[in-house]
Amino acid sequence: MGHRGRNETYRRVKERFWWEGMKEIVKKWAKPCKSFQKRSHYHKKEKGRISFTSTLFESVSIDAVHVNAGRWKYLVVARDDFSGLAETIGLVKLTAKSVSEWFNFEWICRYGAPKEVTVDGGPELGKELQHAVKNQVQRYG
Structure with a gap:
């Protein structure tokens, strides 16, 4: 209902x-x-994170959103905190491995390894993705 x-x-x-x-x-x-x-007007507001960056591609935020768009079940977005430039991918299955590999090929190879990566701590991936992305940045940065 x-x-x-x-x-x-x-x-x-x-x-x-x-x-x-x-x-x-x-x-x-x-x-x-x-x-x-x-x-509802009664729910708690999430605290936002203020980004203090003055250089392109220094700080990047990654978020995964559940969608039903054709065959895609998830939309993953990596966004540069300074410029707002975003790269996206649609995924059928959301795993830390698939997101970190995509981030490596589509972001690190194109723009270089950022100094800071913030990952949405949602229940889909949580700490697992944070560690996988950190390993990619350390390996190629």
Whole structure:
């Protein structure tokens, strides 16, 4: 049941049903829902990272996003923090090895090894990707 937050969901449920503690149960049910979290004003804001770089390709950020675009399931973006230049790749399967090899061939070989690489610490890759990219930078930098 797609919804527009707990209040709208509660309003819709209340039109058809009633039971003791219904409001609390709907509130609990809606809380972990991703569409609710996107619309919610109650979620915590992530702290941003400020980049202090004054040289091209000195600091690069890598992020992976889950998408459903044809055969691609993931979009990986490497972005220069100074210029905003970005390189992307679509992947069917997201692994630290595939991302670090892509970063080596598409970024390091083209622009050189950056001094700093920040990797999104998402659950898909986490520390594994950070170590793999660090090894690529040390090997070729």
